[in-house]
Amino acid sequence: MIEMFQNLKISFLQDYRYRSNFIFGMLTPIFTIIPIFFTVRLFNLQREIEWYLKGIVIWFFISQIIWGNGVILKREKDRGTLEQLLLVPKNIIYFVINSSIYFILKAYVSMVFIIFISNITFGTQLSVLMITYILLLGFPFYYSLSMLVSFLCINVHNLFPILQVILASLMIFSGLTYDISFFSQFIYSVNRLNSLYHMISLARISNQINVAIILTYEALYLLITGVISLILVILLTNRYIRKFKINGRF
Amino acid sequence: MYKEIFSIINKEFLYFIRQNKVIFFEIILPITSFLPLILTVWFLEGNTSYENFAYFVGTEHINNYYVIAFFGFIFFNISENLATLLERELYLNTLEQILLTPIKYISIIIGWFIYLCIKSIIYITVFYILAILIIDTSVVNIPLLLIGFTLMMLHSFILGTVMVIITLYLRKADAIIFTLVGILPIISCIVFPIQILPLSIQLISKLLPTTYLFDLIKYSLSGSRMIFDVWVTVLILFISSLIMFFLSIIFYKKSFERLKICGIMKY
Numbered sequence: 001m002i003e004m005f006q007n008l009k010i011s012f013l014q015d016y017r018y019r020s021n022f023i024f025g026m027l028t029p030i031f032t033i034i035p036i037f038f039t040v041r042l043f044n045l046q047r048e049i050e051w052y053l054k055g056i057v058i059w060f061f062i063s064q065i066i067w068g069n070g071v072i073l074k075r076e077k078d079r080g081t082l083e084q085l086l087l088v089p090k091n092i093i094y095f096v097i098n099s100s101i102y103f104i105l106k107a108y109v110s111m112v113f114i115i116f117i118s119n120i121t122f123g124t125q126l127s128v129l130m131i132t133y134i135l136l137l138g139f140p141f142y143y144s145l146s147m148l149v150s151f152l153c154i155n156v157h158n159l160f161p162i163l164q165v166i167l168a169s170l171m172i173f174s175g176l177t178y179d180i181s182f183f184s185q186f187i188y189s190v191n192r193l194n195s196l197y198h199m200i201s202l203a204r205i206s207n208q209i210n211v212a213i214i215l216t217y218e219a220l221y222l223l224i225t226g227v228i229s230l231i232l233v234i235l236l237t238n239r240y241i242r243k244f245k246i247n248g249r250f
Numbered sequence: 251m252y253k254e255i256f257s258i259i260n261k262e263f264l265y266f267i268r269q270n271k272v273i274f275f276e277i278i279l280p281i282t283s284f285l286p287l288i289l290t291v292w293f294l295e296g297n298t299s300y301e302n303f304a305y306f307v308g309t310e311h312i313n314n315y316y317v318i319a320f321f322g323f324i325f326f327n328i329s330e331n332l333a334t335l336l337e338r339e340l341y342l343n344t345l346e347q348i349l350l351t352p353i354k355y356i357s358i359i360i361g362w363f364i365y366l367c368i369k370s371i372i373y374i375t376v377f378y379i380l381a382i383l384i385i386d387t388s389v390v391n392i393p394l395l396l397i398g399f400t401l402m403m404l405h406s407f408i409l410g411t412v413m414v415i416i417t418l419y420l421r422k423a424d425a426i427i428f429t430l431v432g433i434l435p436i437i438s439c440i441v442f443p444i445q446i447l448p449l450s451i452q453l454i455s456k457l458l459p460t461t462y463l464f465d466l467i468k469y470s471l472s473g474s475r476m477i478f479d480v481w482v483t484v485l486i487l488f489i490s491s492l493i494m495f496f497l498s499i500i501f502y503k504k505s506f507e508r509l510k511i512c513g514i515m516k517y
Contacts, residue, residue, distance in 0.1 A: 024425035031432030038442040043294055044302035160334075161275040168282035176286065178293035 004098045011102035029110040030117065032060055036177075037122060050124050054203040055176040057111055057131060062142045062196070063167050064107035065100070069146035070153050070163050072099045077154055086244055093237055096150055100143075108132075130206060137219055138199040140226030144233040145170075151237055174200055195225040254353045258361025259368075262335070280373040281380060284320060288385050291316045306443050308475030313387045315472040318464060320377050321399070322440040325406045325460075326431050327373075328366045332410030333417045333427050335362045340417070355506040356499070359414065363407050394470035397484065398463070404491045405463055409434075411498040418505045440464050444477060459490040 015022040036056055040049050073096065076082040086092055115126045149166060153159055173180070174196040181188040191197050198218040206213050213219055266273065295312055304310050339345040348358065381387045389395050413430070417423045435441075437451065438460035444452055455461045462483045468474045476483060 018425075022425070024429040027429055028425075028432055031429075031436060034436050035441060038436075038446050041446055042303055042306055042442050156269070156272065161272055161279050165275045165279050165282050168279075168286065172282065172285045172289065177290045182293055182296065183289065 003094070004101060007098040008102050011099070026106070026110055026113070029060055029114045032056060033114055033118060037118075049122065050126060051204055052177060053118055053124060053126060054131070055174070055200045057114055057126070058135065058200055058203055059171065059174065059176050060114065061107050061111045061135060062138075062170075064110070065104060065142060066146040066149055066167060066170075067163055068103035068107070069096065069100050069143075069150045070159060070166075071150075072096055073150050073154050074156065074159060082154070086241060091238070092241055093147070093234065096147060100146070131203060133213070134199060134203045134206070137202070137214070138195065138222050138226065140230045141195045141199075141222060144226070144230040147233050147237065151240055170196060173197060176200065195222050195229075198222050251354065251357055254357035255361045255364065258353070258358055259365045262362065262365040276369070277376075280320075280376050283323065284377055284380065287316065287319050288381065292385060306445055307472075308443075309472045311388075311390070311472035311474075313381075313385045314390065315468060315474060316441065317381060317387055317471050318468045319441050320374070320381075321402060321467050322435055322438075322464065324370045324373060325402055325409075326435065328363070328370060328403070328406040329409040329413055330427060330431050331366050332359065332362055332407075333413035333423070336414050336417050337424070349506075349510050355503055359407075359411060359502065363410065366410075367403060389471055390473040391470040394480065395467065398467040398470050401484075401487045401491060402463055402467065404495065405460060405487075408491065408494045408498050409460075411502050415498070415501050415505050418509060434458075434460060437461070438464055443475065459487060459494070462486050 033053070033056060036052055037049070040052060045052075073082060073092075076085055085095055111131070112128055115128050115131065118124045119126060149163070153162060156162055173191050173194050175191075180191050180197065198221050202213070202216065202218040202222065205216075205218075214223075266276075291313060300310050300312065303312060307315060309315065336345070339348060378387075413423075413427050416426060420426065437455050438458055439447065439455055444455055444461065444465075447455060456477070462477065465476050466480070466483045466487065469476050469480065478486070
């Protein structure tokens with residue numbers, strides 16, 4: 001717990017030192033939603049704006065976490081402190097988790113900001129609680145995915161193309177701005193294995209928080225795949241770390 | 251000077267080739283980046299009526315119209331990466347060495363720009379093959395598209411130089427550059443017509459040369475409605491690019507020379 005607060009403090013102080021970075025970083029989410037509003041108006045789809053927005057908001061949050069976790073270990077390696085971190089008695093997974101809490105909070109604040117802006121300016125009725133509920137249900141899945149990305153990116157010099165490809169590939173099959181069933185029944189059937197697709201679908205079909213949501217097929221699938229992927233990622237990373245401790249390299 | 255430029259391009263390609271993992275991802279990046287766009291256009295095409303779109307845009311070539319997003323991607327990719335390449339040298343502490351070599355300030359930026367242009371042309375080829383195969387696109391006016399593309403490259407060089415100057419002054423300028431890359435496509439109306447913006451933002455848009463640049467490319471791709479006539483737009487772009495080119499080079503030279511005298515640590 002103390003370590004977690006220390007990490008939070010370090011990240012906050014870094015942001016405080018580079019205030020312009022913090023302010024401009026927080027402005028970025030607005031740029032992701034403005035084109036959607038104009039495109040929706042262009043096609044006269046104002047009545048369906050919430051359908052698009054729910055996907056965008058959830059996607060924005062997930063991509064922030066994957067992007068943020070992707071750079072944690074890479075940053076330590078560049079500073080030359082990764083070796084030390086791997087050799088301390090504590091598991092490095094705790095370090096990744098502690099370090100990611102700050103940008104999870106930041107991503108959440110940005111997401112709430114987007115929802116308020118769209119509700120006030122464009123008259124949508126998105127519920128912050130509802131979206132939070134869906135995000136919590138899917139958390140084990142996308143967080144384990146981001147941990148995997150974090151370990152994958154340790155030995156990479158230029159991270160941007162890799163992270164962009166990972167995020168874009170996830171985006172294609174999550175049905176962010178289109179309904180996958182529209183294209184091909186076969187692709188749709190295969191894509192039903194994709195948990196992120198279920199997460200966005202769940203946000204689109206639910207209007208208010210109730211116990212029944214958790215009993216839907218989408219929610220159950222999301223929870224089960226989330227728990228399985230989290231266990232798998234922890235086992236995999238432990239093996240990875242053990243290999244490093246023996247060989248001294250990945 | 252040519253040898254200097256060639257050595258910079260050679261250095262970048264050698265650096266690129268050394269990273270096996272990144273090569274694979276760089277190749278599939280244009281494919282994965284544009285599949286969502288292609289699928290969205292496909293979805294909108296089959297799911298909505300053209301009336302509203304045609305009313306605002308003045309054309310029914312929806313597929314051709316949305317190819318502009320790819321040109322926008324190339325434009326901002328080049329500009330942003332010029333600053334990223336400089337940032338990489340700063341980060342690896344190698345800029346100081348580059349500054350002390352006899353390489354001229356202009357050769358560095360032109361070398362980086364040519365390297366990025368070569369990559370962009372490969373991206374465009376991959377994208378167009380995909381677009382023609384998947385969404386049946388065509389070009390309404392090819393000569394005008396070539397003129398627009400040339401002007402776009404010139405403008406991307408100018409914007410990239412501005413971003414390099416910002417990076418040289420601030421050193422930690424990622425967020426400002428991200429914001430610029432986020433806000434400019436919206437104000438420049440890349441994927442929607444200017445009429446769709448609120449009036450106050452339309453006024454700001456009309457002050458930006460990038461608005462006219464993408465207006466020209468959209469017209470050459472799909473025959474969409476333009477803000478001004480074709481030749482007036484070309485003239486505006488030509489004059490603005492000349493003025494901004496010289497201004498950006500002057501400022502870049504000044505900041506570079508100051509850096510050469512002070513060194514990175516005191517800059």
